[in-house]
Amino acid sequence: MGELEPVPRKSTVEIVYDELRSAIMYGSLAPGEQLGEAELAGRLGISRGPLREAMQRLVQEGLLHSEPHRGLFVITLDQGDVEDVYLARLAIERAACTLVMDRNRGEAVARLTEALDHLVEAARQRDRVAMSDADQAFHEVLVSASGSPRLERMAQTLLVETRMCLNALQDTYPEPQELVEEHRRLVDAISDGEEERLLRLIEEHMTDSIERLRIP
Known part of the structure; x- marks a missing residue:
C-alpha cells in the first residue's frame, strides 16, 4: 500500500473496443443495429484502422456478426x-x-x-x-x-x-x-x-x- 506503480496504458484499439463493448452492453448500440465505419469513426474521433481492429475483436468475441455484402451488426438474442x-x-x-x-x-x-x-x-x-x-x-x-x-x-x-x-x-x-x-x-x-x-x-x-x- 502506498507504493507507486506504473499506470496501465491502453492502446487506441483497446479504448475503442471498451467503448463499443460498453455501448453494446448498455444498449446504446442496439441488438440488430448495423455499425457504419464512417459514422462511428467520426463519433469517436478516430481513424478507421483502430475501429476495424476493435470491431473484429468483438466479432471474435461473438458480440458482433458479419453479413456478406452488408457489414457488421450487433447480435440479437432470441x-x-x-x-x-x-x-x-x-x-x-x-x-x-x-x-x-x-x-x-x-x-x-x-x-x-x-x-x-x-x-x-x-x-x-x-x-x-x-x-x-x-x-x-x-x-x-x-x-x-x-x-x-x-x-x-x-x-x-x-x-x-x-x-x-x-x-x-x-x-x-x-x-x-x-x-x-x-x-x-x-x-x-x-x-x-x-x-x-x-x-x-x-x-x-x-x-x-x-x-x-x-x-x-
Missing part, C-alpha cells in the same frame, strides 16, 4: 440464446464456486460482501440500472475469486450478453429485496463452507433467471 447464455454461465460459475471453496474462502467472502453492499444500496434506491450493474459486478467478483483467468475471460462475454437480455426484458427483473436475498444466500453458503448448498443455490439462481426471462 429465447434459445437467453437460455444458452444462462446455462453457459451456470457451467462457468459452478466451476468457479468449486474453486472458491477449495481456495481462500475468507478473501472471497470479503470481496463478495463488498459487492453485495453495492447491490443493497442500488436496491434501496430501486435503481434498476444500478441494480443490474451491481448484480453483474457481484458475479464478476465470484468468478474472479476462483483464481482462474480462463473462467474469468469466458465469463466476460456472457455477462455482456446477460446485460443485453436484461435491457430487452427489464420488466422481468426480480424485486430489489428478492435480488439482494438471492445473492446474500450465495455469500452465506461460501462463508459457512457449505459447497453442496452453494452449488444448489447457483443452479437455482440461473434456472430461475431463465424462467423470468422467458419470452411469452
Whole structure:
C-alpha cells in the first residue's frame, strides 16, 4: 500500500473496443443495429484502422456478426440464446464456486460482501440500472475469486450478453429485496463452507433467471 506503480496504458484499439463493448452492453448500440465505419469513426474521433481492429475483436468475441455484402451488426438474442447464455454461465460459475471453496474462502467472502453492499444500496434506491450493474459486478467478483483467468475471460462475454437480455426484458427483473436475498444466500453458503448448498443455490439462481426471462 502506498507504493507507486506504473499506470496501465491502453492502446487506441483497446479504448475503442471498451467503448463499443460498453455501448453494446448498455444498449446504446442496439441488438440488430448495423455499425457504419464512417459514422462511428467520426463519433469517436478516430481513424478507421483502430475501429476495424476493435470491431473484429468483438466479432471474435461473438458480440458482433458479419453479413456478406452488408457489414457488421450487433447480435440479437432470441429465447434459445437467453437460455444458452444462462446455462453457459451456470457451467462457468459452478466451476468457479468449486474453486472458491477449495481456495481462500475468507478473501472471497470479503470481496463478495463488498459487492453485495453495492447491490443493497442500488436496491434501496430501486435503481434498476444500478441494480443490474451491481448484480453483474457481484458475479464478476465470484468468478474472479476462483483464481482462474480462463473462467474469468469466458465469463466476460456472457455477462455482456446477460446485460443485453436484461435491457430487452427489464420488466422481468426480480424485486430489489428478492435480488439482494438471492445473492446474500450465495455469500452465506461460501462463508459457512457449505459447497453442496452453494452449488444448489447457483443452479437455482440461473434456472430461475431463465424462467423470468422467458419470452411469452
